[in-house]
Amino acid sequence: MPLLGCGVRAASGDGLLLLDSMDGRATAPIVRKHGTLQACRLMGFNMDPDITRFVCNLLTGQLFRLPDIDGTKKTSTYQFLGILTQSDLPQGPPDRYAVAWLSEDGEGEERSFVMRRFLSQTGEWDKLVGLPSPLPLARKMYIDHEVVAFGGRLWYRRFGVSEGKLRYAEVSQKKPFILSAFTLDDDGSSWTLEHRMALSPLLPDENQEGENTPCIGVIDPLDASMMRLTLGDHATSVDMHKSKVLALSLLDRGGGSVPPFTGFLQPCVLPPWLGTNRIPVGGKKEGAEHETLADILVRSG
Template sequence: MDSHAPAPVVSRIVSGDVPSGASELNGLDLNDPDFTRFVCNPVSGEVFRLPDIDGTKKTMFRGCQNTGLLTRSAAAHGPADSYAVAMLHADRSGGTFTMRRFLSQTVEWEKLTGLPSPLPIRRPMEIYPYTPRRDLPELHFVELPGGSGWPVASSTDTHVQGMHRRVGVSEGRLCYVEVSQKDPFVLSSFALDDDGVGWTPEHRVALGRLCTVNGRGPKDTPRIAVIDPLDASVIFVIVGEHLLAVDMDMEKVLRCSPADETDSVPYAITSVLKPCVLPPWLASAKIPATGTSSGNKGVDKSKALSDLLVRVDRGKKN
């Protein structure tokens, strides 16, 4: 994201006659910033700049948030041969969805409009990264487990509620986890049935007696961080300033570490922590080569992440 703001340098005396520079940002304009998107290998630092959507960087209000990435490999467990980048946007007025999708084979963004919604869109929706491979995605509605549905909430309530429930993938299945709002803060997990129409209860444990730090239990409702992608019985929760790995099968805390999420409190829907499995070959893997269609005009070649980072002291004068 690229925006502009004046950045005056304010000098102040720290001790004696030794000044120290402190920068301030005033008048930062985030109404419609420029967006540039990249595909990045997080281990090697290699990046590939995606073309601008609709030929513009002004895409904040075009339904171009919550981007998902999906790779595909000819080998079962090898580096990717191709990838897709996609984002899904709900059109509340028409009861349909719009999807933007970039395929590495074509090097172009495509727009699929009028995707029918499986139910009327009557309340705000938070769409997590969504990356379908099919030419025409099929959208399905699966109701949450009994007792998990909440009344229509304000936007603020939606943000707060989002801290205490999570949908994720573990052991190859879609999982749903939630924690009750009052002591003993019961943590419950469910797995989507094979037919994709309902949920099977998997685990249920009271966090109030398990998640004690320095001899004290949770004061506020624990926040759900992530579901372990390899073990559906392990849920990471944030209690105060600590991250705890809870094994729901064994009903015990496996480990505890500091968790500094002050920048995401109190209205972050998802934790800044993300579940991932890094394969051993990722460090040497290259981002799949893109196609040769005319859509790649103006697209940068792959380069190292360090080539794109801009130092604040590089001598900009305005």
């Protein structure tokens, strides 16, 4: 039987979405019949389905299909891509964008970053090999989470952008489930604790055991004191300034549980020009070469 699905993988700082579409097959033999209806049991599914990716303007409905990475649709391992836009005018619609996926290869002193990057100017994927890893040996990085666009860079960590600043949040995995939120200082050198609160007295008792520990969902992009958490198959809104839970809503009405990872939710801010703006395609612009990882993601004209 066909196994189809589509998800939002990332959002740019100005409202463009990065989607992927999965086309696979599952084994589901018929176990019984009820008149003209048939009951099937899912026995297994293809672990390497075809993946097609799109850039989407959700207000206009425009979709731009990205070419296949390395010429193949068998790229299900490339899950955590980011999209970064660049504009010629301050606060204006994007004139170009890049989609990037970063991995760390090698061991010990031989570790290096490998990045695959799509540029709207060229309409093609390229591969940057041998970017040196800046991390010490004791800080090996596992890139297994969503990517956030902020300040002309892509961050590979569970960050959020709210009120124009980069934020970081974490929640402990044992009672009393301490929720902490930090903001990056203006000079970008250190983090300042803004909020810290205990969640256990505020959450329903039945959702505090086993796998139903609270997980970071998203930081509200317009209000830094507001946090969305996932709790099993529920989502909750927390006002960290008032140390108060505002709402608890069901995410999955099908009876299953929602995977405990943050990528189930994606914040997206919609600027006023998004409804009339088209996704940049083509229009390659020549420019100077840059040496830093931040600059080579998107080369300005």
